[in-house]
Amino acid sequence: MLCASCEARHGGVCAALDPDQLAVLARSARKYEAGSGTELMGDAERIESYANVLSGVVKLTKTLSDGRQQIVGLQFAPDFLGRPFKAESDLNAEAATDVSLCAFPRASVERMIRASPELERRLYLQALKELDEARDWMVTLGRKTAGEKIASFLLMIARSIEPAAGTDRMSARFDLPLTRADIADFLGLTIETVSRQLTRLRADKVIAIENNRHVIVPDLSRLEARQGR
Amino acid sequence: MLCASCEARHGGVCAALDPDQLAVLARSARKYEAGSGTELMGDAERIESYANVLSGVVKLTKTLSDGRQQIVGLQFAPDFLGRPFKAESDLNAEAATDVSLCAFPRASVERMIRASPELERRLYLQALKELDEARDWMVTLGRKTAGEKIASFLLMIARSIEPAAGTDRMSARFDLPLTRADIADFLGLTIETVSRQLTRLRADKVIAIENNRHVIVPDLSRLEARQGR
DNA sequence: CGCGGGTTTGAATCATGTCAAGTTAAGTGG
DNA sequence: CCACTTAACTTGACATGATTCAAACCCGCG
Numbered sequence: 001m002l003c004a005s006c007e008a009r010h011g012g013v014c015a016a017l018d019p020d021q022l023a024v025l026a027r028s029a030r031k032y033e034a035g036s037g038t039e040l041m042g043d044a045e046r047i048e049s050y051a052n053v054l055s056g057v058v059k060l061t062k063t064l065s066d067g068r069q070q071i072v073g074l075q076f077a078p079d080f081l082g083r084p085f086k087a088e089s090d091l092n093a094e095a096a097t098d099v100s101l102c103a104f105p106r107a108s109v110e111r112m113i114r115a116s117p118e119l120e121r122r123l124y125l126q127a128l129k130e131l132d133e134a135r136d137w138m139v140t141l142g143r144k145t146a147g148e149k150i151a152s153f154l155l156m157i158a159r160s161i162e163p164a165a166g167t168d169r170m171s172a173r174f175d176l177p178l179t180r181a182d183i184a185d186f187l188g189l190t191i192e193t194v195s196r197q198l199t200r201l202r203a204d205k206v207i208a209i210e211n212n213r214h215v216i217v218p219d220l221s222r223l224e225a226r227q228g229r
Numbered sequence: 230m231l232c233a234s235c236e237a238r239h240g241g242v243c244a245a246l247d248p249d250q251l252a253v254l255a256r257s258a259r260k261y262e263a264g265s266g267t268e269l270m271g272d273a274e275r276i277e278s279y280a281n282v283l284s285g286v287v288k289l290t291k292t293l294s295d296g297r298q299q300i301v302g303l304q305f306a307p308d309f310l311g312r313p314f315k316a317e318s319d320l321n322a323e324a325a326t327d328v329s330l331c332a333f334p335r336a337s338v339e340r341m342i343r344a345s346p347e348l349e350r351r352l353y354l355q356a357l358k359e360l361d362e363a364r365d366w367m368v369t370l371g372r373k374t375a376g377e378k379i380a381s382f383l384l385m386i387a388r389s390i391e392p393a394a395g396t397d398r399m400s401a402r403f404d405l406p407l408t409r410a411d412i413a414d415f416l417g418l419t420i421e422t423v424s425r426q427l428t429r430l431r432a433d434k435v436i437a438i439e440n441n442r443h444v445i446v447p448d449l450s451r452l453e454a455r456q457g458r
Numbered sequence: 459c460g461c462g463g464g465t466t467t468g469a470a471t472c473a474t475g476t477c478a479a480g481t482t483a484a485g486t487g488g
Numbered sequence: 489c490c491a492c493t494t495a496a497c498t499t500g501a502c503a504t505g506a507t508t509c510a511a512a513c514c515c516g517c518g
Contacts, residue, residue: 188371
């Protein structure tokens, strides 16, 4: 079965299902890859499917009619993508990196939710997690300076990409999954401000950057000291 | 039974319960009033109870150690107050106005959740609603100007206080449930900026203000035109 | 009548945005 | 293998919206 080696089978929502249920769902599941920049779910589109993120990063954005944009969520594996109980979404999902997804038709997920309280519980927990994250982010957006925003962002990425980092290790290295423009949309800044703040962190030797995308943090606590507390 | 006339019995989470369950829960419920400014749930406190908001407004805040504060949610009747599945909260709940609450001990709510999938569904739906609101707010915090933030805020209050407004009626009037300082904490601005923007809206005859708290909006569409779209 | 919290207003400062050049790096095709 | 193109990023000079600091105001209340 394709699920056996799947990350979502363990940490993700599929972990809620027993083997029989999983077999049913797997029959209608379809795995697919999408290149960076692909729109996964449109603004005013009807939602026809849900998906698990298997690898890569998906960004959820909202856009004002004059073009101003804000990223309101980032989904990493094994997050579940989709908004149950709502036909229309007012947000946009786009592949921030190359991603691979495991998609399910809307109807079979909703049937499965009705059948499995355990699955619904999982989804509820993910919603609570996303709510906690969104509220943390509101503090960052509303009250932190540009420099603090960048530090907070780097730490968030370090934590969600390198699971080990933060607890035991003092240092971290990772690839940024977002372009400067995306980072700006995430933090409510401009590209230029993002760039300047990164330059400053580099000048102060808090981070090093290779190839514009690879970040090295020799001492996480020095970065933490800049995130605002 | 005290529940009969209760707002939460109808629109709120208690609507999920059948009469028997309600009777059980009602036995451990305790109604109480709290004056404006009362702290309802502390930052690092253990969470000992949940509650329904029966009237008034509760603000959920987060604070950085240097005192910067951000309101991350407002709860109106008949919202449910509390964060299931988590012993510690990293946010603060405070009465923004005089409020009345219907409180339940933590244990009986959690027992009830386990017994009633319908109740859990309700709570899940409220979490999704709060998530949608938080994400809308992130756009406001990250991408809107001070003037647009104030207009957005006034419209949000108008909608949640005066249920009828917005759809059929062209005008609205309501009391602000928050002080200028609270509005500033909600919008990621300073008191002074809030005050200046309100003054400007008044000067432009988009709104009128009586007694510093009562707002009159003669033409909602003119206010909507200022909220940023 | 005076006191105090909440609010408004003004002037100066500062952080971030805007506009405009550059620079780098990664293709792409000759 | 080397111009040429292009997208992403960096840097600089300047403009501006929001904050900061300071003072005055308003109004209910003792």
